[in-house]
Amino acid sequence: MDLSDAADGGASDIGTVEPSKSDSKLARVAFAVGGAGLIGATLSDAIAVTGRHAGFNLLGSIELVQAAVVLLATSAMLIATITDNHASVHMLTSRLSNERARMMARVAAVVSGVTFLVILAGSAWISAEMWNAHEQSELLHIPFRWLRLLWLVVALLIAWQFFMRAFSPAPGEGEKA
Numbered sequence: 001m002d003l004s005d006a007a008d009g010g011a012s013d014i015g016t017v018e019p020s021k022s023d024s025k026l027a028r029v030a031f032a033v034g035g036a037g038l039i040g041a042t043l044s045d046a047i048a049v050t051g052r053h054a055g056f057n058l059l060g061s062i063e064l065v066q067a068a069v070v071l072l073a074t075s076a077m078l079i080a081t082i083t084d085n086h087a088s089v090h091m092l093t094s095r096l097s098n099e100r101a102r103m104m105a106r107v108a109a110v111v112s113g114v115t116f117l118v119i120l121a122g123s124a125w126i127s128a129e130m131w132n133a134h135e136q137s138e139l140l141h142i143p144f145r146w147l148r149l150l151w152l153v154v155a156l157l158i159a160w161q162f163f164m165r166a167f168s169p170a171p172g173e174g175e176k177a
Contacts, residue, residue, distance in 0.1 A: 034071060037070070063138070078161075109163070
């Protein structure tokens with residue numbers, strides 16, 4: 001059973017949009033970015049721990065892990081949105097008719113899209129204020145502006161995915177005579 005299925009074992013309330021499948025180019029890029037973040041965090045932490053026992057230090061290992069977590073978190077949110085695997089409770093919608101459940105799911109998708117647009121607006125505001133501040137990590141001087149820019153792009157993509165889900169026809173909806 002797919003994680004997006006309703007609690008009663010039925011299909012999800014809204015059908016997924018064709019370009020939003022987990023094998024789309026966007027999903028592949030998100031998986032690659034997340035994988036790079038996971039490998040980067042694991043390697044830097046493993047080298048740092050091994051180094052402490054072997055007598056050498058990897059300076060900035062925490063900073064490397066923090067930068068990798070940005071890659072991990074942004075890609076995880078995007079992948080969860082693309083594959084429609086956000087946590088959801090169907091206690092109410094499982095008791096509604098299919099038409100009403102689809103309507104509620106569309107409303108939830110619109111609210112989620114608007115929520116990410118609001119988060120995007122706040123993040124863009126902070127990014128604009130800090131863009132020329134040359135903010136960077138202490139030891140390795142990793143610039144924060146590019147990590148913020150990545151987050152802005154991913155937040156926009158997440159909102160776009162929610163809006164596509166909200167306004168796309170459900171399976172069989174466009175086939176009415």
